[in-house]
Amino acid sequence: MAARLRFLGAADSVTGSKFLIDTGDTRVLVDCGLFQGFKVLRERNRAPFPVPPESIDAVVLTHAHLDHSGYLPALVRNGFHGPVYTTGGTAELCGVILPDSGYLLEEEARHAASGRWSSHRDPTPLYTAADATRSLERFVPVDFDETRRIGRELVFTLVPAGHILGAAGVRVRVGGSVVHFTGDLGRPNDPLMHPPRPLESASVLVAESTYGDRLHPPADVEEELGSVVRRVAKRGGVVLIPAFAVGRTETVLLHLSRLRDRGEIPDLPIFLNSPMAVDAAAIYRRHPEEHRLDSDELARMYGLATPVHTVDDSKLLNLRGGPMIIVSASGMLTGGRILHHLVAYGPDRRNAIVLTGYQAGGTRGSTLLGGATSLRIFGEDVPIRAEVVSIDGMSAHADADELMAWMRTVDEPPDMVYVTHGEAVASDTLRARIKRELHWQVRVPEHLERVRIDAPERQEVAS
Template sequence: MREQHPPTLRFLGAADTVTGSRYLIRSQGHRVLVECGLFQGYKHLRDRNRVPFQVSPANIDAVVLTHAHLDHSGYIPALVRDGFHGPVYATPGTAELCKLLLPDSGYLQEEEARYADHRASSTHHPPVPLYTAQDAVRSLDSFKTRDFDSPFPLPGGIEATFLPAGHILGAAQVHLQLAGRTIHFTGDLGRADDPLMYAPRALGRVNVLVTESTYGNRTHPQGNPETELGDIITRVAKRNGVIMIAAFAVGRAETVLLHLSRLLAKHAIPSIPVYLNSPMAIDASGMYQRHREEHRLKQDEFEAMYKVATPVRSPDESKLLNLRGGPMIIISASGMLTGGRILHHLTAYGPDRRNAIILSGYQAGGTRGASLAAGEKCLRIYGQDVRIEAEVIQMEGLSAHADSSELIQWMRTAHQAPSMTYVTHGEPDASDALRARIKRQLGWKARIPEHLEAISLENPR
């Protein structure tokens, strides 16, 4: 018989950073993990991925995911490999996307280990990947899908419900009921006016709210991102430049393609070659077709969007793009320049001032994307210093995250003030700015939890 304890919530990640979302609920002697993400960005944060999990994976009864991005799902292969044998609950869209993202993450982990071994740059001999592609494939057997708005039981007397969050395909808010109380996790909250995804579901009645704060200290530009994108492309094409768009393979690539198709239909940009150099983004197209109820696209828009770009699958095809020259547009992952094919394009085209690099969303601290956005002119790529003379533009208007004002507006849909709001998943300045706005504008109790802190769900403070 399991030992009984009052229900608690422990913040195992995303409590002092914008990555590594992990929240452990303990109820009636059972343990449920909400989110199982990778820490990304600064090395001291990435090192947390190598620390043994704070609870034995074998003692965790279930995992619940909000969505497929790696900072929310990317530790699952390691958790399963190290002894977790319970179900991973996700929406159908999230489960499908994880089939793409997790094996690719394992492959990149292996590539990084091989590179570190070749360069003799690791303290481990030989370097060991956090997990392998095979680990990731095995972990997919743990996934169990549940639909939006369909309550399902979890161990510990918990009832869970997925509610639409916008953001990307399959993204959910997680609403939990236990011990007569409701605990609500925003996951990554989308935008009310997102061109691709529908608006997130209203908040309703909750006792404890755990909110993201990615853009907690910022508001998105008021201008039209489609117009801005068109102006950039026209300007760079006139000088025969290459436009490299660093896009997250799931969600952001589709938004960029949608804007490009609309711009071309209006003859608002020159007709230059467009290449979608992201096998994952190519594979995701069928998923958007299968989940039409989650996004705004009509069939003709969907078809036009994917006719815009030439898909690039093989590494050899990708390498040929580096010999082609401009004018052309390359859409490639990763969105924060942490890996992937975009790095080869940066090496080839970054030193030429005729070219341009578009950062299409949030850039976590410690990433190459954040360095470029801050004005850095030299990037370390595959052991070499690459001088960046290309024009760098950060288009925050393309973000799929609700900004500070949008988060506050969404919170106003609550039926009453929560007993406590915990502000997580943001850089410290962003989380603190949102905390202050919540207290000042809504009059709610709000605070930022400490990393590894545990709180009582019966008496949250």
């Protein structure tokens, strides 16, 4: 049997990354992400997995963000018992992120049951913190550029992708073909992370397209952030910054630290209300080779904010009032402590909500970005009168021009490019650019579609 590639996720959405390589003797899943956003996508998390989990020999993770790793606890609970290969940095971050995800899923189910705002009589979490902790036993750290074999025919290596600590592109050699999975590709001039490694020759490229239809604005990120902080502080308000606990939180704190050092924002209290982000700080310190910051700047950055550890301390922040800054997960307002802060401070015009990255369709962040004046939180409609600001240039994803520039670094074109991990317009826009500017063979695959790796132009019916 010729090796097949099957798109189990991120083929028609910007979340749920899962790509299955099946040689006939060996099955390897590259990424194991949660679907997020629209309900029709989130319901896929509850559907039976497209192949029996016990039939998968190994998982290879590109990085730790939940849309790439967050389904793993459910996969292990449902029968997967193989190794999970990834970089040491990603393994450490998953040790923080996955149990936290399980806890939040349990908390959401408890809130839904007690508030009776779920359509289910007895709402249950997709998985628990205990499930997540058990899944961590499957992790096997792999160094960048280390060659690992899975089964008789498949060999893979991990190459630096920028984006966040531990993030990797996955290069899989099967038979005479090489498939390169970008994961999430970082930016060439990211203030925190090193740039991704240039693309090497591959038979098939599976490329993300999160920002495939847009460019990051040329505006100065620190100038934008400083302006928001100054005007909100002047009116005695609260600046809420929802941020991904890994990667984005570090970037936000870095910019705030530099603004404070230059005297461009007032000396108002800053609170880091994300135990996961506090834990991630130690991991960044243990991997200085992967980012641009020295120990002094890391110390200033993390020393800037007061960490909030307990739920009671988090609740006290909602009574404190401004002026102050609260940095808290999650970045797309899908869950976590930031929701309680939104309930407390969202209705007040003196305050501001600063969105610092991509907001997937169907999330509260996307709804807010679209101009909504209320958000559904804990079964209630919460009025949002606070100023809403989007600082898109803070994203750790390569934009459309940066993706194209990265592809141009390769010596010879791949036989096929599959454009994935983007909403429909973004993916198709990037597809058209690749076709028009590079003259490469390129397609946007369908959900559950299966293709031959050695003959990628042959489409096969999903089953």
